[in-house]
Amino acid sequence: MPELSWIHLVILIFASFRLTHLLVFDEITSFIRAPFLAITHEEDVDGQTIQHIEIKGTGLRRLIGKLLSCYWCVGIWSAALVVTLYWFLPASFIFLVILAIAGAAALIESKT
Template sequence: MDISWLEFIIFSMAVFRLTRLLVYDQITEWIRSPFMDEYEEKNDEGETETYLLPKEGGVRGWFGNLLSCFWCTGIWMAIGLFVIRLYVPVVYKPVVIVLAAAGLAAIVETWIQSKNIG
């Protein structure tokens, strides 16, 4: 199977963005919530901090551990996108282009914020 360097870079950006979407973004909290337990703790200043921890044991615990690990989720997202590339290429191309563009935009925005530009 041939894959150009450009396609590999675009694919990698798409995997990056899809993984961050599932692991961190607020918009996908509803996907993570069945697999996580919420714990609250007071910090030294008396403020309440909320922590999400994977559920204990079973399938929900397994998915909770997966969704709390950027590296673990990234592998599965790469496999999923690759399978889509093989079997449903008409879906693959637009999805990967949109995810890659969003991933690059997120990186650029993070860089701009770190430099206090704009």
């Protein structure tokens, strides 16, 4: 079993965060969510936008829709994928570093 350094752990954490956000929220991956979720927006009396998520279908389709509508659920599977890539496909590390940098940049941007 390879030893996991603290810097690699930080990279894996940020990569998992960014991958989760990419799958659950980003417009670029809406085509992945579209078969499973119907998302609508409306404005309330205070001018705030309210997002409504309707899970489509039954069976497996509904299960995947429930998964994709849950940030915490997708986070578990994203972390599992990131760790699996790191562990069994060392060449994927550059991809994980890119995700980690993007994730860290997103956090910094959200604080400014």
